[in-house]
Amino acid sequence: MTLTRRDLIAGAGAAGFVAALPMAAWSQGRGTALQMPPLLDATSSGAFELVARTGVTDFLGRAPSSTWGFNDQTFLGPILRLGTDQTVNASVINNLPEPFALHWHGLLVPGSADGGPHLPISPSKTWTVDLNINQPPATLWYHSHTHLRTADHVQKGLAGGIHLTDGRDDARGLPSDYGIDDLTLIIQDRRFDRGGRMVYDPGVHDEMMGFTGNVILVNGQAGRVAAVPRGIIRLRLLNGSNARVYDLASRAGKSLHLIATDSGFLDRPRALDSLRLAPGERAEVLVDLTNGRDDVLVSGANQSVAMMGGGGMMGRGGTMGSAPQERFDILPLRVDTSLAVRIDRLPESIGATMPDLDTRNAVRRDFSLQTGMGGMMVRGRSFHSINGHSFEMNRLNFTAKRGTTEIWTIDGQMMGHPFHIHGAMFQVLSENGGPVSPRNLGWKDTVLVDGRAQIAVRFDQAASAEKPFMFHCHILEHEDGGMMGQFNVV
Numbered sequence: 001m002t003l004t005r006r007d008l009i010a011g012a013g014a015a016g017f018v019a020a021l022p023m024a025a026w027s028q029g030r031g032t033a034l035q036m037p038p039l040l041d042a043t044s045s046g047a048f049e050l051v052a053r054t055g056v057t058d059f060l061g062r063a064p065s066s067t068w069g070f071n072d073q074t075f076l077g078p079i080l081r082l083g084t085d086q087t088v089n090a091s092v093i094n095n096l097p098e099p100f101a102l103h104w105h106g107l108l109v110p111g112s113a114d115g116g117p118h119l120p121i122s123p124s125k126t127w128t129v130d131l132n133i134n135q136p137p138a139t140l141w142y143h144s145h146t147h148l149r150t151a152d153h154v155q156k157g158l159a160g161g162i163h164l165t166d167g168r169d170d171a172r173g174l175p176s177d178y179g180i181d182d183l184t185l186i187i188q189d190r191r192f193d194r195g196g197r198m199v200y201d202p203g204v205h206d207e208m209m210g211f212t213g214n215v216i217l218v219n220g221q222a223g224r225v226a227a228v229p230r231g232i233i234r235l236r237l238l239n240g241s242n243a244r245v246y247d248l249a250s251r252a253g254k255s256l257h258l259i260a261t262d263s264g265f266l267d268r269p270r271a272l273d274s275l276r277l278a279p280g281e282r283a284e285v286l287v288d289l290t291n292g293r294d295d296v297l298v299s300g301a302n303q304s305v306a307m308m309g310g311g312g313m314m315g316r317g318g319t320m321g322s323a324p325q326e327r328f329d330i331l332p333l334r335v336d337t338s339l340a341v342r343i344d345r346l347p348e349s350i351g352a353t354m355p356d357l358d359t360r361n362a363v364r365r366d367f368s369l370q371t372g373m374g375g376m377m378v379r380g381r382s383f384h385s386i387n388g389h390s391f392e393m394n395r396l397n398f399t400a401k402r403g404t405t406e407i408w409t410i411d412g413q414m415m416g417h418p419f420h421i422h423g424a425m426f427q428v429l430s431e432n433g434g435p436v437s438p439r440n441l442g443w444k445d446t447v448l449v450d451g452r453a454q455i456a457v458r459f460d461q462a463a464s465a466e467k468p469f470m471f472h473c474h475i476l477e478h479e480d481g482g483m484m485g486q487f488n489v490v
């Protein structure tokens with residue numbers, strides 16, 4: 001692969017002043033290979049253990065950063081491979097200096113197993129829970145969901161991916177060779193200081209708009225290159241950023257063939273020119289590299305951020321490019337002809353059922369996501385809210401009835417807010433009164449509300465008033481700042 005000087009400048013523009021290391025790596029001609037997280041396969045054993053631990057990570061090769069991870073990793077955790085129809089015994093051990101709660105984002109389990117803020121694990125303690133899994137294949141994730149501390153914990157590294165699998169991807173004609181033609185990309189922006197150290201020091205602007213970084217990490221790595229076969233590749237995209245929304249695209253102009261959204265597969269692939277992915281959302285896409293040419297997964301600046309005067313792009317010190325509209329690299333894809341090609345054509349059908357919920361007699365609820373303005377912007381002090389209320393641990397917002405479908409109308413103020421519901425999956429019915437964008441046609445657990453969205457939510461999991469489900473904005477500074485509520489399901 002030959003990178004031109006223009007490519008390098010584009011990369012440097014994206015990563016700002018800390019691009020020196022990625023540039024050095026790329027200028028070697030091949031680049032350092034992206035590593036997949038270790039795979040922790042519990043499909044046979046029916047059990048897994050996650051040990052949260054402190055560590056030191058040198059992301060840019062210039063300075064150590066204090067980070068948190070799971071098991072052997074100092075940042076992030078393994079990919080959990082779980083069956084779609086399986087009971088898995090999970091043990092989560094806290095070797096950190098403070099409590100944390102671990103939420104299984106997208107897993108349909110009762111409130112008592114969901115890992116929300118009412119289930120904190122004290123230091124040196126173990127949380128053991130049976131996860132009774134019965135839902136379609138999907139890419140999910142796990143992350144800290146600790147009262148007032150989620151943003152800090154996730155940016156430190158307390159997160160990881162989950163593959164829910166039924167073992168039938170070969171029959172679907174989908175790439176499934178982990179790390180070869182089936183890549184998991186946990187995309188996160190992080191802020192680094194001039195010394196190359198990761199920092200999290202949200203100021204007033206960050207609390208209001210969400211904390212964005214000046215370096216893109218993929219699976220906790222900066223400036224890497226993915227070696228891929230000359231065939232169809234599958235990218236499981238997970239936006240694990242605190243606040244940044246990506247508009248993902250192929251630099252070569254190829255389509256991204258969407259095959260799955262948050263909660264599972266579509267009926268057939270949908271070809272997209274670009275894919276908007278907000279914090280908390282996942283999407284699986286196929287990319288056709290059968291012509292053998294290298295490509296780069298890039299992101300444009302998203303409009304909802306640009307609308308706010310480019311606020312999300314204005315890190316202090318370094319910036320992700322001075323112009324808010326500037327495109328930046330996520331990950332170069334280098335075709336390696338020594339890798340075996342398993343899939344060389346796009347499947348016409350995936351065969352999943354698209355959501356079509358019966359909304360007759362549905363209970364209707366309205367939610368207004370409110371962003372505080374001016375004055376008293378103190379972290380964790382009721383700055384953001386939903387329907388005028390900031391989150392309180394001891395206030396239940398409503399009760400949903402198990403086995404029913406509700407219609408929720410969500411209005412977002414000021415900027416796009418990724419709205420996530422625990423313990424349920426939903427169908428997007430309309431966006432801003434119009435048709436649903438292709439990326440939101442499948443089953444979802446998080447939707448970017450940029451204006452107004454109407455969704456139909458199915459409640460099949462129980463949750464008590466003591467261990468309720470959360471609904472919240474997945475911009476983590478908004479969540480910690482109070483843009484969250486809770487409900488039980490009886």
Ligand SMILES: [Cu+2]
Binds near residue numbers: 418475
């Ligand atoms: Cu928000």
